[in-house]
Amino acid sequence: MYRYPDERGKFGRFGGRYVPETLMQALEELDEARRTILPDPAFRRELHELLTTYVGRPTPLTYAERLSEAVGGARIFLKREDLTHTGAHKINNALGQGLLAKRMGKRRLVAETGAGQHGVATATVAARLGLSCTVYMGEVDTRRQRLNVFRMRLLGAEVVPVTAGSRTLKDAVNEAIRDWVAHVDDTHYLLGSVVGPHPYPALVRDLQRIIGDEAKAQLREATGRLPNVVVACVGGGSNAMGIFTAFLEDDGVALVGVEAAGKGLDTDAHAATLTKGRPGVLHGMYTYLIQDDDGNVQEVHSISAGLDYPGVGPEHAFLKETGRATYVAVTDAEALEAVKLLARTEGILPALESAHAVAEAVRRAREMDKDAIVLVCLSGRGDKDVETIHHHLGGDL
Amino acid sequence: MAALAQAFARTDRPAFVPFLVAGYPTPEATVELALALEEAGADVLELGVPYSDPLADGPVIQTAAAAALARGMTVAGVFELLVQMRRAGLTLPVVLLAYANTVLQKGERAFVDRLRASGGDGLIVPDLPHEEAGELRAAAAAAEVALVPLVAPTSRGRIARIVTEATGFVYAVSSLGVTGERDALHPDLRAFLADVRAASPVPVAVGFGLHRREQVRAVAPFVDGVIVGSALVRLVMEREDDLASPARRGEALAAVRRFVANLLN
Numbered sequence: 001m002y003r004y005p006d007e008r009g010k011f012g013r014f015g016g017r018y019v020p021e022t023l024m025q026a027l028e029e030l031d032e033a034r035r036t037i038l039p040d041p042a043f044r045r046e047l048h049e050l051l052t053t054y055v056g057r058p059t060p061l062t063y064a065e066r067l068s069e070a071v072g073g074a075r076i077f078l079k080r081e082d083l084t085h086t087g088a089h090k091i092n093n094a095l096g097q098g099l100l101a102k103r104m105g106k107r108r109l110v111a112e113t114g115a116g117q118h119g120v121a122t123a124t125v126a127a128r129l130g131l132s133c134t135v136y137m138g139e140v141d142t143r144r145q146r147l148n149v150f151r152m153r154l155l156g157a158e159v160v161p162v163t164a165g166s167r168t169l170k171d172a173v174n175e176a177i178r179d180w181v182a183h184v185d186d187t188h189y190l191l192g193s194v195v196g197p198h199p200y201p202a203l204v205r206d207l208q209r210i211i212g213d214e215a216k217a218q219l220r221e222a223t224g225r226l227p228n229v230v231v232a233c234v235g236g237g238s239n240a241m242g243i244f245t246a247f248l249e250d251d252g253v254a255l256v257g258v259e260a261a262g263k264g265l266d267t268d269a270h271a272a273t274l275t276k277g278r279p280g281v282l283h284g285m286y287t288y289l290i291q292d293d294d295g296n297v298q299e300v301h302s303i304s305a306g307l308d309y310p311g312v313g314p315e316h317a318f319l320k321e322t323g324r325a326t327y328v329a330v331t332d333a334e335a336l337e338a339v340k341l342l343a344r345t346e347g348i349l350p351a352l353e354s355a356h357a358v359a360e361a362v363r364r365a366r367e368m369d370k371d372a373i374v375l376v377c378l379s380g381r382g383d384k385d386v387e388t389i390h391h392h393l394g395g396d397l
Numbered sequence: 398m399a400a401l402a403q404a405f406a407r408t409d410r411p412a413f414v415p416f417l418v419a420g421y422p423t424p425e426a427t428v429e430l431a432l433a434l435e436e437a438g439a440d441v442l443e444l445g446v447p448y449s450d451p452l453a454d455g456p457v458i459q460t461a462a463a464a465a466l467a468r469g470m471t472v473a474g475v476f477e478l479l480v481q482m483r484r485a486g487l488t489l490p491v492v493l494l495a496y497a498n499t500v501l502q503k504g505e506r507a508f509v510d511r512l513r514a515s516g517g518d519g520l521i522v523p524d525l526p527h528e529e530a531g532e533l534r535a536a537a538a539a540a541e542v543a544l545v546p547l548v549a550p551t552s553r554g555r556i557a558r559i560v561t562e563a564t565g566f567v568y569a570v571s572s573l574g575v576t577g578e579r580d581a582l583h584p585d586l587r588a589f590l591a592d593v594r595a596a597s598p599v600p601v602a603v604g605f606g607l608h609r610r611e612q613v614r615a616v617a618p619f620v621d622g623v624i625v626g627s628a629l630v631r632l633v634m635e636r637e638d639d640l641a642s643p644a645r646r647g648e649a650l651a652a653v654r655r656f657v658a659n660l661l662n
Contacts, residue, residue, distance in 0.1 A: 008528065018497050018524050020453040021559070022549040022573055164459060165449065174450055181453075182573050184551060281498040281524070282450060294472045295502035296449035 002248050004315065009198020011318035017197040019177070019284040026184045029104070031199040037103050038096075038206065047099055054128065055085045055095060057210065061218035064376075066345040067362075074228065074365040074372035078348070079215040079243060081379050088351065088380030089211060089239045090121040090192060096207035098125035101188035108132045108187040112176040114141055114169035114235070115306035115353070116148025117380055118192030123157035125190075133157040136175040138168035141305050148384055166299040169235075169309050173283050193236025194313035197284030201313050205241040212246025215375060227375035229254045229364055233357040234327065235271070235306050237313035239379035244325060254326070257316060258360045260302030261329035269301035272329040273312040274320050287314040303332035303388065304352035306380075330356040336392055338362065339382065349382035352389070398543045400490040401518050401565045404440040405600035405621045411613070412440035413661060414602055416494070416626035418461040419444050419478050420470030422633065426640040430633065431482050433650040435489050437657035441602075442487070443521070443624060446475050446495040453523035457627040461634060472499060476515040483516040492519035492545060492565065497529075505533045509540040519543035519565040527559045534562060548593055549573070550583045560597040566622060569593050569603045590619040610660055625660065632656055 004011045009031075017027055037043050051057040060083065064076045081089035094111075101109060109126050111133070113119030119135040126133035135152055139161040142149050152159050165171040173196075180189040194201045194208075212230075219227060230247055232240035234257040247253040262270035270276065277288040282297055290298045290310040302308040319325035330338075335352055338359035342348050350358055354377070361376040368374070382389065405412045415434045419427055431442055447462035447470050454462070472495075479491060493512055500508045500522060512520060520542055525533065527546060537544040543565025548556050550573065560567050569590060572583040583589065586603075594601050603616050604624030613623050632653060633640060639649035 016529055017526060018529060019526065020523055020549070020570075021526055021547045021555075022551055022570060024526050024549075024555060025551040025553060164456070165463070170450070174452060177452055178455075184573060281496075281501060284452075284524070289498075291498070291502070293502065295496075295498035296466065297498075298449075 004318065005198060005202050011315045012321060014286050014314035014317040015198055015201060016286050017284060018281045018286065019197045020181060022181050023184065027197055027199065033100055033104050034199050034203050037100055043099065043103065047096055050095055051092070051210070055091050056083060058214045059083050061215055061222060063222065064346050067342060068365065070341070070345050071362050071365045073370065074368035074374045076361055076365050076374045076376060077219060077227070078376050078378045079211060081211060081239060081377065082348070082350065082354070082381035086117070086121050086124050087383060088117040088121070089208060089242060090118040091124065092210055092242070093192065093204050093207045093238060094118065094121035094125045094190060097188065097190045097203070098129050098131065101190065102129050102131065104188065106131070106186060106188040108134070108183065109190045110134045110136070110176050110179045110187055111190045111192060112136045112169065112172035113192065114138070114172070114309065115304065116141070116145040116152070116384060117306060119152050119157070119159070120148055120155070122190050123152040123155035126157060127155050134179065135159050136162050136172040136179070138166070138172045139163050140167040141169065144305050144388065145384060169305070170297060177283065193238040194241045194315060195236040195283055195285060195311060201285065201315055204238050205245055205315065208238050208242025209245040211239065211242035211377060212244065215243060216246045219373070219375060223373060225373070226250055226253055227373040228368065229256055230375045231256045231258060231357045231361040231364065232377035233258045233307065233353045233379060234274070234312060234316060235309045235353065237316045239377050241313060241315055243377040248324065255319070255324065256360060256364070257325055257327040258356045259327060259329045260304060260307040260356060261331040262301040262303070264331060265329055270329065271300035271302045271308045271310065273310060274316060274327040275329050279317065282311045285311070285314045287317045288312050303335060303392065304356070306351070306353040307356065328360055330359045334359045336389065339389055340393070348378070350378055351380035351382050352385045354379045398518065398541060398565055401441065401543055404490050405566060407440065410661065411617050411620050412602065412622035413438055413657070414441045414443055414622050414624040415439050415629050415657070416443040416445060416624060418458060418465055418630060419446055419475040420465035420468065421447070421461040422464070422637040422641045423468070424470070424474065424478055426646065427478055428482050428485055429646060429650060430640070430653060431487050432485060433653050434657065435487055437654040438661055439489060439657065441622070442489055442491045443626070444475070444479070444491055444493050446472060446493060446499055448496040448499055451496060455627055457631050457634065461630050472503060476511050479515040479517055490518040491516065492521055492543070493517050494521045494523065497522050497525045500533065505536040509537045509542045513540045513542050517542065519545050521545045521547070521568060523547060527555070537564070550585060550589050556592055557596045560593060563597060563599050566600040566602050567593060567597045568624065569601050569620070571603050571605045571607065586616070587619055590616070594619070613660055629656065
């Protein structure tokens with residue numbers, strides 16, 4: 001039986017709690033809430049009701065028939081998280097944590113965001129539940145994703161551009177944690193991925209595993225069997241943990257996480273933490289990091305603002321070390337090609353994050369038999385990335 | 398650790414523990430600042446190792462640390478600074494503040510051994526809570542380096558567990574939030590400090606937010622030491638250009654000495 005994390009919040013040697021003492025009490029309270037409130041039938045009913053009537057779950061499973069034919073190998077199925085309210089899997093976690101925070105008596109949410117999808121999801125949930133909301137976003141990302149900044153403000157959230165450090169997601173997380181330290185009495189930090197100190201990696205995973213549970217049941221109904229491979233993109237890694245968790249004990253199912261190789265793994269401009277990093281502490285967890293010899297965390301790059309994070313969820317570090325999952329990296333250019341391919345064969349514009357998973361799925365499917373099945377988590381839709389995609393592909397279309 | 402115990406044994410006022418960012422504004426200026434602080438009445442020096450993601454620090458210290466890193470300060474450079482301070486005649490105990498990843502990347506054992514060999518007396522790791530500190534505690538004990546834990550007003554039921562294993566002193570966080578000057582201290586500060594002191598086998602120093610003489614006076618009866626960081630680093634920041642210039646450094650150091658005198662008298 002796979003039972004992680006342990007009572008100290010560890011996945012093997014990864015995870016744990018490396019935070020200022022001021023937060024320890026709050027983390028213990030949150031863990032207590034996770035263990036008592038989440039399984040409570042009344043809470044589950046309320047969450048289920050909102051997931052069904054507000055988020056739009058279950059999301060469909062789409063057989064990508066024309067893509068599969070174009071690739072000429074295995075059958076490719078897409079789990080359509082892009083069809084949720086707000087357009088990405090982030091809403092599953094935001095809604096779950098928002099309800100949990102409300103049950104805990106918190107009145108305010110703080111969140112970090114990179115591409116803006118988690119910020120939009122949190123702002124949405126705050127509006128729906130009547131909580132106030134502050135979102136920290138790296139100043140660089142507020143420019144890359146200005147439409148999402150506008151969306152958050154429209155939803156009533158305060159968006160704070162972070163000008164410290166590399167001005168991206170890493171620094172937004174630092175600022176959100178700092179805000180939480182100062183307002184821990186009435187504020188819940190709604191962390192957006194399977195990262196951070198215990199219990200966040202477990203909490204976010206448990207709220208996202210609905211992706212894998214649904215996909216598994218839907219695929220069984222459609223094909224009568226399990227997939228050969230499950231592919232998902234990994235920045236912090238929440239959509240990947242969400243879909244992987246349902247298959248962890250199915251030994252015949254290969255699990256593949258796809259990181260951002262940016263401009264190439266032989267350059268410094270990538271965000272391939274598990275592929276090129278080494279273990280250390282960031283944002284309260286022991287995990288793989290992109291860092292220098294002194295442990296200073298380095299700037300990373302991806303065309304996708306949602307993937308350029310120098311750390312990764314500790315459970316992914318554990319799955320890599322145990323060999324249960326494998327992690328590969330896809331470049332900016334390959335991701336852009338995947339956007340074009342999926343758009344033209346299936347009429348679906350994937351988020352740049354998800355396009356990394358599509359690129360790897362195509363690469364694998366090509367090498368596999370026609371009766372094999374590749375399941376891809378299409379974590380979000382590409383509307384937010386159209387400007388970026390236009391900037392890179394505009395002249396080539 | 399005996400030197401630390403002695404530093405906190407004074408009866409006229411709480412021990413004064415100023416904080417500097419190593420390498421800010423320059424390595425040479427850090428040494429001069431340390432000597433000036435000792436001359437002005439500092440009892441223990443807290444020296445911060447610059448780190449890229451200083452979660453427990455506010456904007457002033459974060460900015461100074463980023464500047465020190467940008468100018469090439471390294472972990473090896475910090476130890477070298479410590480050696481230079483001792484060579485220049487600094488006698489007060491020095492406690493290093495380093496983030497968990499800085500220590501882990503060098504290895505707990507190697508880090509504390511090097512700290513001891515460079516003339517350091519203690520270590521504070523602000524993002525390493527009691528539960529994760531076991532290996533470092535053992536390594537520090539073996540190297541005779543004090544491992545100073547932090548306790549916060551939110552620590553409640555955790556205080557006894559944390560302070561029981563403290564060596565050197567206990568760092569009591571005066572208010573929630575990150576480091577930085579504050580006008581209002583935590584409303585339950587007195588009761589909190591009394592709890593910590595009652596449970597602690599070693600002296601208790603209070604820090605986070607202290608920057609005025611009245612605040613130092615207000616907490617003096619309840620603690621063995623006061624830690625002043627951001628206010629001092631801000632002063633250093635305002636005098637950055639003077640401190641970086643050997644010709645103009647003297648006046649800036651005099652300003653630092655005046656700041657300390659004003660705080661303590």
